[in-house]
Amino acid sequence: MRLHRNLVFATVDALLEIFNEGQYADKVIEKTLKRDKRWGARDRSFIAETTYDIVRWKRLYAEIAEVKEPFSRENAFRLFAVWATLRGIALPDWKQIEETPTRRIKGRFDALSKIRKFRESIPDWLDELGVAELGEDIWEKEIGALNKQAPVIIRVNTLKTDIQTLQQKLKDEGFETINLKDYPYALQLVERANIFKTESFQNGLFEVQDASSQLVADFLDVKPGDRVVDTCAGAGGKSLHLAALMENKGQVIALDIYGNKLKELKRRAKRAGAHNIETRVIDNNKAIKKLHGKADKVLIDAPCSGLGVLSRNPDAKWKLEPEFLDRIRKTQQEIIRQYCKIVKKEGKMVYATCSVLPSENQLQVKDFLASEEGKDFKLIEDRKILSSETGYDGFYMALLEKSDSKTSEQV
Numbered sequence: 515m516r517l518h519r520n521l522v523f524a525t526v527d528a529l530l531e532i533f534n535e536g537q538y539a540d541k542v543i544e545k546t547l548k549r550d551k552r553w554g555a556r557d558r559s560f561i562a563e564t565t566y567d568i569v570r571w572k573r574l575y576a577e578i579a580e581v582k583e584p585f586s587r588e589n590a591f592r593l594f595a596v597w598a599t600l601r602g603i604a605l606p607d608w609k610q611i612e613e614t615p616t617r618r619i620k621g622r623f624d625a626l627s628k629i630r631k632f633r634e635s636i637p638d639w640l641d642e643l644g645v646a647e648l649g650e651d652i653w654e655k656e657i658g659a660l661n662k663q664a665p666v667i668i669r670v671n672t673l674k675t676d677i678q679t680l681q682q683k684l685k686d687e688g689f690e691t692i693n694l695k696d697y698p699y700a701l702q703l704v705e706r707a708n709i710f711k712t713e714s715f716q717n718g719l720f721e722v723q724d725a726s727s728q729l730v731a732d733f734l735d736v737k738p739g740d741r742v743v744d745t746c747a748g749a750g751g752k753s754l755h756l757a758a759l760m761e762n763k764g765q766v767i768a769l770d771i772y773g774n775k776l777k778e779l780k781r782r783a784k785r786a787g788a789h790n791i792e793t794r795v796i797d798n799n800k801a802i803k804k805l806h807g808k809a810d811k812v813l814i815d816a817p818c819s820g821l822g823v824l825s826r827n828p829d830a831k832w833k834l835e836p837e838f839l840d841r842i843r844k845t846q847q848e849i850i851r852q853y854c855k856i857v858k859k860e861g862k863m864v865y866a867t868c869s870v871l872p873s874e875n876q877l878q879v880k881d882f883l884a885s886e887e888g889k890d891f892k893l894i895e896d897r898k899i900l901s902s903e904t905g906y907d908g909f910y911m912a913l914l915e916k917s918d919s920k921t922s923e924q925v
């Protein structure tokens with residue numbers, strides 16, 4: 515591989531913004547890619563993938579390069595030189611990287627790879643937390659899997675097409691996909707590509723959605739005609755899937771505390787032809803109270819650490835903090851105790867997160883079931899999805915049912 519100066523310089527600039535200014539990697543990359551209209555698909559993918567790689571391996575590379583944050587421009591070039599050396603890419607004689615000690619880099623890599631927090635490039639606290647929550651063996655495998663680049667997976671929009679027709683259409687547009695056993699709505703791209711420009715996407719025939727995430731709406735067991743409340747709908751990945759499973763019949767009420775996310779949801783719903791979704795911003799308690807006892811099914815896709823989706827969001831390793839985790843666990847318990855009231859008698863509720871930590875998942879459900887608010891609910895089934903077992907995002911989902919309290923009192 516020949517390194518192109520302007521692409522490497524753009525990557526270094528992006529890294530400095532992400533590491534030193536605390537900006538989100540996806541936003542910085544999106545902005546960087548707009549810098550030069552002449553860049554083709556390969557140039558753009560070099561910048562995006564190299565930046566993500568160096569973000570993912572920041573601790574390991576910084577240790578090898580012997581640089582400390584905040585990084586100078588010179589430091590960022592050294593991180594880049596480590597990345598290139600470990601990939602066996604011949605370094606050009608640019609003054610920024612001319613003195614790279616190639617042999618020493620390989621030696622340090624071998625030595626540091628013996629220690630998990632360096633090998634997997636994670637902060638000490640996260641390594642300790644992973645071991646405490648999952649045990650040494652599972653954590654070792656899980657963090658390894660979460661450090662792999664995530665595949666591009668799409669969900670067919672059954673309101674507009676079926677999976678075979680979509681697969682053929684994408685093939686005609688130049689994109690090969692494969693079916694995934696046990697994921698009835700999913701296709702995986704054989705090669706990573708930007709598929710947002712395809713006619714199929716513009717016409718709402720699919721959404722990009724990880725395979726594990728595609729299991730959540732199905733888990734709620736919705737039927738056409740149901741009244742469903744998606745309490746933490748965000749930009750609506752799961753609301754759209756719910757609407758499709760309900761064949762546009764019945765109602766999906768999509769709630770979130772952020773109006774801008776719901777605006778994006780509306781845009782996506784229009785493209786998808788999902789006509790039964792109504793969005794409502796939660797700006798006070800009344801929004802929830804009005805819905806008490808009204809829904810056949812409730813989805814709580816709770817805000818979480820996002821540790822299950824590190825493979826698509828590696829900078830979370832550096833942005834997450836233990837204090838945030840403490841706060842988010844409290845929020846999760848408040849949300850489940852408050853929003854469970856929306857479920858009507860004999861209705862169902864799914865509590866889900868994209869985390870692999872029991873403290874955000876099964877322990878939250880356990881606490882809820884032991885609480886006053888949870889006393890009418892019973893756990894029907896839960897799924898703990900590890901990335902190391904499936905190759906997709908880490909997820910948790912619990913299906914709960916509310917009893918008819920009168921019947922249970924009489925019994």
Ligand SMILES: C[S@@+](CC[C@H](N)C(=O)[O-])C[C@H]1O[C@@H](n2cnc3c(N)ncnc32)[C@H](O)[C@@H]1O
Nearest residue numbers: 745746747748749750751752770771815816817
């Ligand atoms: C995991 S994300 C949702 C992703 C979304 N369901 C999807 O499939 O695309 C969690 C969402 O919860 C929202 N949120 C945070 N606190 C909330 C609260 N107290 N009530 C409702 N939503 C909340 C966040 O804004 C965020 O959009």
